Amino acid sequence: xxxxxxxxxxxxxxxxxxxxxxxxxxxxGGLTFINLRDRSGLVQVLVESKKEVExxxxxxxxxxxxxxxxVIKDDRAPGGIEVHDANIDVLMAVEDVPPxxxxxxxxxxxxxxxxxxENRVIGLRNxxxxxIFKIRSDINRFIREFLWxxxxxxxxxxxxxxxxxxxxxxxxxxxxxxxxxxxxQSPQFYKQMMVGVFERVFEIAPAFRAxxxxxxxxxxxxxxxxxxxxxxxxxDDVLNLVQDMLYEVVTKIQQKYSKTFKSMxxxxxxxxxxxxxxxVAEIHRLFTEATGKDTTNEKDLMPEEEKWICDYAKNKxxxxxxxxxxxxxxxxxxxxAIDPEDPDTVLWAxxxxxxxxxxxxxxxxxxxxxLLLQMKKAGLNxxxxxxxxxxxxxxxxxxxxxxxxxxxxxxxxxxxxxNNIREAILFPRDINRxxx
Amino acid sequence: xxxxxxxxxxxxxxxxxxxxxxxxxxxxGGLTFINLRDRSGLVQVLVESKKEVExxxxxxxxxxxxxxxxVIKDDRAPGGIEVHDANIDVLMAVEDVPPxxxxxxxxxxxxxxxxxxENRVIGLRNxxxxxIFKIRSDINRFIREFLWxxxxxxxxxxxxxxxxxxxxxxxxxxxxxxxxxxxxQSPQFYKQMMVGVFERVFEIAPAFRAxxxxxxxxxxxxxxxxxxxxxxxxxDDVLNLVQDMLYEVVTKIQQKYSKTFKSMxxxxxxxxxxxxxxxVAEIHRLFTEATGKDTTNEKDLMPEEEKWICDYAKNKxxxxxxxxxxxxxxxxxxxxAIDPEDPDTVLWAxxxxxxxxxxxxxxxxxxxxxLLLQMKKAGLNxxxxxxxxxxxxxxxxxxxxxxxxxxxxxxxxxxxxxNNIREAILFPRDINRxxx
Numbered sequence: 115x116x117x118x119x120x121x122x123x124x125x126x127x128x129x130x131x132x133x134x135x136x137x138x139x140x141x142x143g144g145l146t147f148i149n150l151r152d153r154s155g156l157v158q159v160l161v162e163s164k165k166e167v168e169x170x171x172x173x174x175x176x177x178x179x180x181x182x183x184x185v186i187k188d189d190r191a192p193g194g195i196e197v198h199d200a201n202i203d204v205l206m207a208v209e210d211v212p213p214x215x216x217x218x219x220x221x222x223x224x225x226x227x228x229x230x231x232e233n234r235v236i237g238l239r240n241x242x243x244x245x246i247f248k249i250r251s252d253i254n255r256f257i258r259e260f261l262w263x264x265x266x267x268x269x270x271x272x273x274x275x276x277x278x279x280x281x282x283x284x285x286x287x288x289x290x291x292x293x294x295x296x297x298x299q300s301p302q303f304y305k306q307m308m309v310g311v312f313e314r315v316f317e318i319a320p321a322f323r324a325x326x327x328x329x330x331x332x333x334x335x336x337x338x339x340x341x342x343x344x345x346x347x348x349x350d351d352v353l354n355l356v357q358d359m360l361y362e363v364v365t366k367i368q369q370k371y372s373k374t375f376k377s378m379x380x381x382x383x384x385x386x387x388x389x390x391x392x393x394v395a396e397i398h399r400l401f402t403e404a405t406g407k408d409t410t411n412e413k414d415l416m417p418e419e420e421k422w423i424c425d426y427a428k429n430k431x432x433x434x435x436x437x438x439x440x441x442x443x444x445x446x447x448x449x450x451a452i453d454p455e456d457p458d459t460v461l462w463a464x465x466x467x468x469x470x471x472x473x474x475x476x477x478x479x480x481x482x483x484x485l486l487l488q489m490k491k492a493g494l495n496x497x498x499x500x501x502x503x504x505x506x507x508x509x510x511x512x513x514x515x516x517x518x519x520x521x522x523x524x525x526x527x528x529x530x531x532x533n534n535i536r537e538a539i540l541f542p543r544d545i546n547r548x549x550x
Numbered sequence: 551x552x553x554x555x556x557x558x559x560x561x562x563x564x565x566x567x568x569x570x571x572x573x574x575x576x577x578x579g580g581l582t583f584i585n586l587r588d589r590s591g592l593v594q595v596l597v598e599s600k601k602e603v604e605x606x607x608x609x610x611x612x613x614x615x616x617x618x619x620x621v622i623k624d625d626r627a628p629g630g631i632e633v634h635d636a637n638i639d640v641l642m643a644v645e646d647v648p649p650x651x652x653x654x655x656x657x658x659x660x661x662x663x664x665x666x667x668e669n670r671v672i673g674l675r676n677x678x679x680x681x682i683f684k685i686r687s688d689i690n691r692f693i694r695e696f697l698w699x700x701x702x703x704x705x706x707x708x709x710x711x712x713x714x715x716x717x718x719x720x721x722x723x724x725x726x727x728x729x730x731x732x733x734x735q736s737p738q739f740y741k742q743m744m745v746g747v748f749e750r751v752f753e754i755a756p757a758f759r760a761x762x763x764x765x766x767x768x769x770x771x772x773x774x775x776x777x778x779x780x781x782x783x784x785x786d787d788v789l790n791l792v793q794d795m796l797y798e799v800v801t802k803i804q805q806k807y808s809k810t811f812k813s814m815x816x817x818x819x820x821x822x823x824x825x826x827x828x829x830v831a832e833i834h835r836l837f838t839e840a841t842g843k844d845t846t847n848e849k850d851l852m853p854e855e856e857k858w859i860c861d862y863a864k865n866k867x868x869x870x871x872x873x874x875x876x877x878x879x880x881x882x883x884x885x886x887a888i889d890p891e892d893p894d895t896v897l898w899a900x901x902x903x904x905x906x907x908x909x910x911x912x913x914x915x916x917x918x919x920x921l922l923l924q925m926k927k928a929g930l931n932x933x934x935x936x937x938x939x940x941x942x943x944x945x946x947x948x949x950x951x952x953x954x955x956x957x958x959x960x961x962x963x964x965x966x967x968x969n970n971i972r973e974a975i976l977f978p979r980d981i982n983r984x985x986x
Binding site: 116133135136152153174175176177178205206208209210212213234235236238239244247248250251252254255258262265267268269270271272273274275276286287288289290291293295297304307308310311312313314319320322324326334335337345480481482499502503506507509510511512513514522539540541542543545548549550 | 552569571572588589610611612613614641642644645646648649670671672674675680683684686687688690691694698701703704705706707708709710711712722723724725726727729731733740743744746747748749750755756758760762770771773780781916917918935938939942943945946947948949950958975976977978979981984985986
């Protein structure tokens with residue numbers, strides 16, 4: 115039976131079978147060592163017999179091997195374990211030298227990202243590179259487990275839509291059996307409609323944005339976590355949900371992967387159970403006071419302010435997660451709910467995480483007539499067929515509800531201290547890249 | 551604090567708050583009853599005081615209510631519970647009569663499916679309709695939990711691809727910043743490439759097929775479960791994984807939702823821990839013997855044979871899940887592995903479930919040179935840029951691997967005894983339908 119690298123410690127002094135990829139070969143004081151990589155990590159193997167050393171000659175990195183050998187405790191070896199008396203079988207030979215070296219950290223400098231992605235298929239075989247995506251998988255897992263515990267069900271909404279109703283410029287269009295279809299930028303209408311059915315819904319799925327810009331925070335295919343929750347009493351119900359979820363996910367990830375974070379020199383996120391909450395106007399005021407740059411007339415937060423307030427909250431409250439609340443009504447979208455206690459602002463908060471907005475968390479206007487008014491005020495045609503089904507849900511009764519659109523890629527990026535959102539995506543898509 | 555309908559039983563003789571939608575109103579022997587719907591189900595409420603009865607007058611179905619009342623055990627009521635002395639607050643009024651009645655089973659006859667989907671947003675508020683999608687959510691959950699336990703990680707692969715390499719006819723094309731892109735029909739190339747990184751990967755995600763046909767089993771946007779597993783020893787390793795997964799999911803669902811299945815008159819699936827396995831040639835032989843229709847010269851299975859063999863296995867072995875194995879090499883795709891012990895057949899099996907193929911479970915050819923030969927034999931241009939990254943993974947070492955493409959929609963359809971795949975999808979997409 116095959117034993118994984120991470121489980122060898124349980125088989126000390128036993129002869130076992132291990133399988134994986136030839137990750138590294140080296141001569142050390144006349145001895146031949148190889149590193150074998152499997153899904154759990156690396157193990158160092160000492161190859162002693164002449165015959166076996168001979169077999170290794172000419173084998174390229176990436177060769178798939180099956181090895182039997184004895185598990186020895188050796189504190190000098192990485193992981194404290196070594197396999198001795200190795201007998202090697204080649205399961206799949208490799209003839210060519212791989213295009214990149216994968217046994218040392220890959221270059222993530224912005225000017226070299228193109229090379230990184232061009233060699234993605236092989237580059238991901240680097241241990242630190244694949245760690246990003248193991249962690250990404252667990253982030254999605256812990257999010258789902260949190261939401262299931264809170265009685266949310268996962269929905270799967272269509273990505274092929276009829277004509278776009280808003281933001282037409284950034285929508286991908288395609289020919290759908292002779293008519294025009296668009297790719298979903300967000301499942302927002304659907305999740306709101308489904309509040310009327312399931313009360314609490316979420317979806318983790320791709321969303322498509324024809325972003326013509328090539329910034330570090332935009333790609334054309336993102337993974338979004340969309341949550342919507344009915345029968346809330348106030349905006350805090352939404353913020354508390356998102357806060358508790360992020361706190362749990364970050365804590366679990368940093369616990370499970372503490373060694374990985376250390377080996378990758380990643381500073382763990384500093385987070386508290388309660389995230390500081392600042393009104394947008396207050397952030398403008400604090401930022402203006404601190405920097406001398408007057409932002410008090412801005413509607414939205416400037417990227418610089420997002421960074422600044424996260425630093426401020428980290429230093430003052432020990433939290434790199436912050437809610438910016440009470441966005442001005444002048445910046446609102448038609449489906450946002452105006453704050454009844456302060457009608458110049460909307461019940462809309464952004465979740466800022468380590469300097470970046472990673473989620474938008476509004477309460478929706480759930481009153482049919484008010485929603486129609488807000489649409490008209492926004493210059494929208496309420497008779498547009500794209501609104502027909504959406505408006506039905508309100509017409510026939512929706513409770514107060516709110517939720518969030520939460521960028522999974524951005525969360526991975528920030529948690530893993532990556533500079534560019536692309537580094538957090540297996541195969542990123544942008545204006546210049548559609549492969550691999 | 552709000553109590554859900556399903557939890558009222560724990561609050562007998564207490565006065566509680568319940569919230570939900572007005573689902574039904576009726577007069578019974580001079581008494582006014584309403585059914586309130588929340589995410590957990592229905593509860594019957596007796597409205598006694600004149601003032602409250604008066605309040606109810608004119609309230610439309612769908613009105614969002616908050617009710618306080620006393621929880622009474624009453625075996626005559628559905629669920630054995632009734633709320634008495636109701637005090638009613640309207641949280642959100644509804645002015646119009648909903649377009650369809652949702653307190654009785656909706657019409658799923660094939661000629662009325664268009665009406666069903668046209669009214670989907672409101673129709674899903676029917677308890678039996680929403681049950682399909684609660685179960686669907688749990689099917690996805692149980693699949694993920696099974697695969698996590700087996701050390702699989704979930705990957706998220708791009709849906710926007712460069713030019714299509716196979717099956718060009720059924721691919722959606724779109725303009726991507728001036729170049730042509732296609733929508734992914736399957737993540738197959740990506741999951742195979744990721745075997746070289748993570749060994750065991752899966753993805754549950756949308757896939758897009760420009761299916762011009764309007765059958766009961768084809769839609770243009772499907773949800774696929776894709777699994778790929780490295781370091782297998784033989785085809786049975788793949789089949790056992792899929793078999794164990796399906797057995798666990800079906801068993802857990804039918805246990806958790808036994809009442810729902812009963813109330814919807816759905817016959818539970820009959821399933822065994824080991825699914826019967828028949829070679830394709832054997833199915834042709836058995837079918838021909840039993841029916842007199844000679845299919846022994848067919849490459850693939852006829853839909854009629856898929857149904858027949860499932861019935862046969864159900865009667866003979868007590869299993870409505872069957873593997874059809876050893877497909878003829880003449881029907882193979884270039885990435886399938888030929889059976890070394892019977893080179894006229896491929897290590898490819900279909901999982902048939904209640905008469906329908908719901909998954910394809912092949913072993914892949916993992917030898918680089920052999921794969922190139924198979925591609926050339928299939929008339930493919932191995933220098934096509936669409937194969938470049940895929941072939942890299944093989945060139946630099948992939949272990950023996952196999953997996954499945956598993957139709958989530960088809961599984962839901964068959965498990966819930968639905969006639970048409972569309973009924974298993976929240977908002978189905980086909981040649982004639984792109985809304986809601």
